[in-house]
Amino acid sequence: MFTIDNFIRPHLKSLKPYSSARDEFEGEASVFLDANENNLGSLAGGVDYNRYPDPYQKTIKEKLAKLKGVKPEQIFIGNGSDEAIDLLVRLVCEPGQDEVLLLPPTYGMYEVSANIHNVGIQRVPLDERFQPVFQKIAEKQTERTKILFLCSPNNPTGNVLEHATVENLIQTFNGLVVVDEAYIDFTDQPSWSTRLDEFPNLVVLQTLSKAWGMAGLRLGMAFASPEIIGYLNKIKPPYNINVVTQGLVSDALDKTAQLQDMLQVIMDERTRLLQAFEALPLMEKVYPSDANFVLVQVPNANELYSFLLERGVVVRNRSNQPGCANCLRITVGTPAENDNLLEALHSIAATQKV
Structure with missing residues (x-):
């Protein structure tokens, strides 16, 4: 005992x-x-x-x-x-x-x-x-x-x-x-x-x-x-x-009622991001998430991280973590922030630079 x-x-x-x-x-x-x-x-x-x-x-x-x-x-x-x-x-x-x-x-x-x-x-x-x-x-x-x-x-x-x-x-x-x-x-x-x-x-x-x-x-x-x-x-x-x-x-x-409203928005946006990431060719792997972020694996995390920074979008590069080679951790933002993220990702994919 x-x-x-x-x-x-x-x-x-x-x-x-x-x-x-x-x-x-x-x-x-x-x-x-x-x-x-x-x-x-x-x-x-x-x-x-x-x-x-x-x-x-x-x-x-x-x-x-x-x-x-x-x-x-x-x-x-x-x-x-x-x-x-x-x-x-x-x-x-x-x-x-x-x-x-x-x-x-x-x-x-x-x-x-x-x-x-x-x-x-x-x-x-x-x-x-x-x-x-x-x-x-x-x-x-x-x-x-x-x-x-x-x-x-x-x-x-x-x-x-x-x-x-x-x-x-x-x-x-x-x-x-x-x-x-x-x-x-x-x-x-x-x-x-x-x-x-x-x-x-x-x-x-x-x-x-x-x-x-x-x-x-x-x-x-x-x-x-x-x-x-x-x-x-x-x-x-x-x-x-x-x-x-x-x-x-x-x-x-x-204010637990307001908390539930916020959680619903975040989880709805998480679902939207997961679906959008799955449809993006530059995403090699999209991990399922039980949190308010999504981990994704891409061909070159350092380059994608830098491209997003140039467009004013900050994510977290987790490539140095065991088992997370070329992985970015992306927080679920507001609907408008997520729109900006997806627009940046689509523009990057269109250039075929990453």
Whole structure:
């Protein structure tokens, strides 16, 4: 049976986190003279901005708990999901000793966070269908392998990882299994957050940057057991989510009907792009997508990337990723943006330069 206490870096178990007077205070008060704030107000234009934000984002967590079907104590909120990734590596991996396991091609911040903390990296590439190979992953794990990162739907390939393989990995991996679901809103697959009570080693990451359209506010979520969340809260910066973000996010979480409308437009446009790409001769392969982007393979990705730039269209060249030779990752834009993209692609195809 997995026990998180067996994986926490020893010195963090006894760490006493920073605590403000308001963390320790329960009850009503009208005069706050504890935090050395400017009680006259804020030059930023709002009286509330002179006060430190809620360090545990209680209002947002209550709304997210109802929306996601989890308990508030199973939610960590970070400055983007990147903060949660960084804290998870810091929590269980001893620098210079432990390692994480990655399945490339995948999201680059797992590797960046490991490198920042001087944590080793093992890699088991996804197969030709961009699916994890269970046996190879099992063979790669050692007693020093503390985290397995899975991205589903995967970035940059756009596909959901097969349910049975993911479940098998969670059940057998002796360490944290982090399932990054940044693009979960664009698929009809259920979130792994619905199964937290079954798997004490499971951590699920989500974000408001994609479907919710709040990339500029930087708010990500980790869902896990209360024990894991407790440790993350222990080592995070005390006020990691600012007042403005908390207020705007709380308001946005009440607008689920508008979210569904936006999602429908994006998925309709995704279907349109997939069909248009399939009809373009310059596309050698168009990968299916469960995300808000499409991965395509072309004869010469560098040239096509440059041609699109010349026409004011920016996409992402993923050719340097394992299994993604000559591949471009193209975000689903607005209908007008997608029209511009397709017009540029048709003009490039007509010149027969790519």
